[in-house]
Amino acid sequence: MRTIAEINDKIRTSSAVVLTVEEVKARVVETSVTQVAQEVDVITTGTFEPMESSGAIINLGQTDPPINIRNCWLDGVQAYSGFGAVDLYLGASQIVENGDESGDRGGGHVIEDLIAGKPVSLRSTGLVSDCYPRNSLETTISRDTINQFYLFNPRNLYQNFIVGVNGGERQLFTYLGPLQPRLGNAVYSNPGAMSPLLNDPDLEMIGIGTRIFLGGGIGYITWEGTQHFPLQKRLPNRTPIGPAATLAVVGDAKQMNPYWVRGCYFKNYGPSMMIGMGIPLPVLSEEVVAHCAVLDQDIVAPVVDFSIPRRVRPTFGLVSYAQLKKGRITIEGKPVRTAPVASLARSRQVAQQLKQWIELGQFTLTEPVASIPMDRAFIPQDVWGSQINLD
Template structure:
């Protein structure tokens, strides 16, 4: 047994032994788990994938005379302004308004530009009052001319997800990208065995307050994420068979690097944000090593048919991540090419970068102040007394 305090002492003395989760998986066997648990102090994980339920909190500072912002656009993208006179929340998946040049841009692109130090055009209108007599405001802002600028993401790090296919007769444009008709392709978004929450399936060594790698800077787990569903069915190794736990994350965007925070756009669907997240897993006992030993062949995801426009869509069964990563899977006797939306190579880079931070003594671990709930069911929204047309 180890404690986080003991591990931190070793980190500060540059004596901590840190492995990436891939290094562990390449070396571990059932017989070596006790030895590795004694030798290794931290396992690093990472993912770089679309996380559209993300956004940035921005405080502009007051104008003279002051303004109480009612509506505000940043590079033509609407920001939410209903919680403070000059406080804004810019959603990563907020679309640029019609008629604006470059309408394949969205909130994620504006966030990337600000992190990169670029100038962003701001246009605002206000509610006039005795406290706030100004009615409108237009300027340019940068990362250095605003006060607070931090990511506050209500849903990141899906613990597993789905594989999208299209059994219909026309192309479909989805949050996984284009799906070709007649089972023309299959797209998945989770990087599999290197993904952070796959290696701590019951969230035993992370929790609220855990320090993480977020967008190239330091962030923290703040709460369970939206659509958090830890009661998802699980295999004997405790990995879920579909979307399960999620986390809410926060971090100072002024510390971040646009290499790890990239605006993106899915054709005929909308904008999103490619985001790099890495979680260190402290090796407190042998169970941590045993859980991290899980391989792609032991993790599965459901193959979901997007051609059926319903909340619960039919599936073509489960497929392992080792099959997905080979580039083809078999669906009803047909070989279907596969591709990830996540970047496997950048996911590996994040685990390596976090390992360097810890080995250099610049990143220490934190004790969670509370656990992530494991009893959340998933409640659908049913509409009663009305007919819905799918045309």
């Protein structure tokens, strides 16, 4: 029907027709897949959810005399420093180590502060050598006083995920938040039908080099994400029935906005980071629109019992996102209230913001340089270690 180059020409002349994925779903109901495919050039998707497998690369700039940093803490959160003299990697889920009342802070909060331009304390020790005679450094850094500061996230944009419940007798604290005993609540993390990868189930419109909305700035897909599992079982509409594809992404954090990158903390579990991410899908065929027409009632997720401390936990079957978003599901005849960890409102805002950028000519599309592999199996580590304390 059209090419990415042709779409970009229309973007530059402000003549491209852009709809959010929710607008497309509504338009398809009113008209048809064929008509929408003829009229629309780009479809924007979005999500705003916790993505703990994220972090920031930071280059401090060298001191005088030089230092080879081997231990480093930013506002009490340890950063990895084993790959360059003044290069650091700050993980979003790394915990604060100072033991004070700020123990609910982590790497995601420090990253948010740096993006916001706030000062961050740095304490480090160095490996002394003839090249690097300095043995320690204490200073304050900010977004504007460091060379590079960019997000490099090994696993973002889960194509689907699980619904967490607790069939046990005590409250559990998980990466989905608190789960009440005796099926007291159910928590899900994916925004469902507006989520980017559920609208491109076989990853046909994206690939390595695809330009995306990342944290309020521009980012790029760099590789498959860790735990990428595209061989997950799928429904006839090609959406997976559980965790499936993931993506690794990169973007300049100096251009990001703290509204879209927020440190968060899950009680008695640990810190993480909420990130706004959006993917534009070029309408190159009717199939693109057909995939984007998928509705919440057509997408399911497994209800997983966290009270069983195993890698493979028992499930209570599958539920649709339409059921989840009603605020209550039924498990074994019992009504269970539901709540999302993702912000559905901000997920919608991501798609709207990306749409506006494209309409203003501020964001053009890119041709992928390679496809994301769709044949990756999941390889577990079946090794029994120390005993788990279940008290």
